[in-house]
Amino acid sequence: MGYVAVKGGKQAIEASLDLIELKRARAAQSIDVTSILENMSELVNQVMSEGSLWDPELAALALKQAQGSVEEAVFLVRAYRSTLERKYTSRIISTRDMEITRRISAAFKDIPGGQMLGASRDYSHRLIDFDLAGESLQKDYEELLQAYKEKYLNNLDESDQAKTGKLPKVSDYLREEGILPRYEMDDSEPEDVTQKLITFPASRSICLQVLTRGLTQAVIAFGYAIIRGFGMAHPTVGELRRGSVAIFVDGLETSQSEDESYYLGSIEITEVESLIEENRQIGAKQIHALELGYGLVYGADESKAISMSVLDYSLSQNDVRFPTQDQEFVLYHIDSVEATGFISHLKLPHYVTFSSKLDSSRQSIKNARGDEQDA
16 A cells, blocks of 8 residues: 655645554454453553543553554553543552452562462463464353363362461561561542642652553663663562452541441552662661562552552652653653653654754764864
8 A cells, every 4th residue: 555645744644544544444353352351351551540530441442553553552541541531539448458450579488378479471471372373262261161170170178268368567577576667658639640740759659659650661670770770679579469459439428427438349459669779877877678669550560569669669769860760751651651752752844943953963073174274
């Protein structure tokens, strides 16, 4: 298919947009939103996380419209979110009440409640399964489900069956032992990064919000850079837990008691508490102690949650000798819409500014050649 040049700014833009739709529509088979939801759940979760909006169907639709471009899908979701009226604020969510589906610790072999590997690719060989090209999902699912039940579920005793639901946190036991510090509960209202500009130094609530909705690959890259030596944090995952948490809101009735609320649904999250060694001053002595880095993201993106926990600790140090401890450097540059938008704007016309640069360059070269001739 050839491109037909069109004169005129508005007409050229309309032709460009029509060409995108034409390329999308010529596909032999259109992918439906349900297929994206059921087969690309981690991609949907990434769009929701970076878009700051929990709406799986909308995120899947945005991915379809964006033809798989995560950055474009996030932009669409954020633009839609900005039009929504905010009627309620949910009650505070306690991850201690999480219905856990996966829970591991790299710090301890034996943890109260036990380790739960859950569904994870961590233990698989990274080999392409070519049989997936011709699979029949419904038939394969029934066969796999039956085989899984026979292999694992039928042989569980009552104690194993009880190992589900709410489990204690590893960090609680370290605090009881005095290894992790205890802090007073901060009940101050968290700032909302979607409704105000970031100012520095930023509060921890702002830092955590920007990190959890930051460009996934950027958060992971910055976390990796810290561990490699461009920062002062090397974590041990004290606990990684994945599961669902319930969302409740209070009603508007003035007569409603404090115990009454409405259940909206549950969301899947991944939470990480990383243990990071640091030097701490107690009186006249300096001791080696542990501090906690925290990460929480939508869905099952464990790498992002771990990296977020490293960045949480790193940003709390705020030592600008290390770029990864500079709040402005990190928080401004991991935002997907900000970064993508600025890079994309370089494709727009810069005729006037570049003409000025060109004139300056020509004059500089001309002056240099004149000096050579004089010499």
